[in-house]
Amino acid sequence: MQLIECVPNFSEGRNLSSVESISRAIVGVKGVHLLDVDSNASANRTVMTFVGEAGAVCEAAFQAIAVAQSLIDMRSQRGAHPRIGATDVCPLVPLADASMQQCIELSHKLSARVASELEIPVYLYAKSAKRPERRKLAFLRKGQYEALKKRIEKENFAPDYGPNIFNARAGATAIGARDLLIAFNINLATTSREIAEKIARQIRRAREEDQVGALPECTALGWYIEEYKCAQVSMNIMDYRKTSLHGAFLEVKRLATELETSVTGSEVIGLLPLQPLLETGRYCLGSSKNKESADQLISEAIDFLNLGDTRPFDPQKKVLDYRLQNLPPLRNMTPSS
Structure with a gap:
């Protein structure tokens, strides 16, 4: 079995009703197991961990990102943790018989769908990054959401997927393949x-x-x-x-x-x-x-x-x-x- 772990980080740790709605979007996908939900109010952030095979994980990640976009308005979001979007980062991690290359390919598939259907700019990071400076989240989060409007208009910060148009409500999302951390x-x-x-x-x-x-x-x-x-x-x-x-x-x-x-x-x-x-x-x-x-x-x-x-x-x-x-x-x- 090729098992993949997904650990999306959402910019919401205070409204537990919203957190529950995002959780339901994940568990509603057949073949996925939600293993952990970790929220913190000061950071205003929730980390969810779920596993499954490639197709199911990709679908669950997309559904969670879609619900997060509908419930989290970045224009009023504040918290201790650096962030660029409602779904700040969505890593894919190979477990069991899955490979890093499979996760990289899956990150492209997920990114293309998020950009196309949700109109959220997506930056590939970690092992999926197309540019060396984008491997690190610190580079993508420089200035955080508040700086995104000006940064996204620059040619050297165009998203990997989606147009370089600022999404005021959802911000942007970093998606990529990485090892366990x-x-x-x-x-x-x-x-x-x-x-x-x-x-x-x-x-x-x-x-x-x-x-x-x-x-x-x-x-x-x-x-x-x-x-x-x-x-x-x-x-x-x-x-x-x-x-x-x-x-x-x-x-x-x-x-x-x-x-x-x-x-x-x-x-x-x-x-x-x-x-x-x-x-x-x-x-x-x-x-x-x-x-x-x-x-x-x-x-x-x-x-x-x-x-x-x-x-x-x-x-x-x-x-x-x-x-x-x-x-x-x-x-x-x-x-x-």
């Missing part, structure tokens, strides 16, 4: 957004300058989350084989100490693979062997990272491997072509 937020013992931003800048600078101890394949932002009454360093670990959970946690902890604050814990947005949790568990126990049980290693990792600092962390619900294990066969539920 971990959205990892680290909580600070301060309410200072300035301190969180300073830590994030130091992490980005160290990576860009290839300094000793830098965190490769890792992005970082700083912000304040009202629900938690604390500042956070929000990180995307693009390759957990190069930057571990504990490595990122320890580096933020070190930088926080230099700025006379501390780390209180962390959270994962969406789902994460099992392997990086196991690696952190082994780090905690000082073991490179496989004699410890998965449950023991996960427990060690959760305690070390304090993943329950602001909200409960249940591995059975937040670890992708476990969510997939509990799914019924997908092939029998996928519409025939």
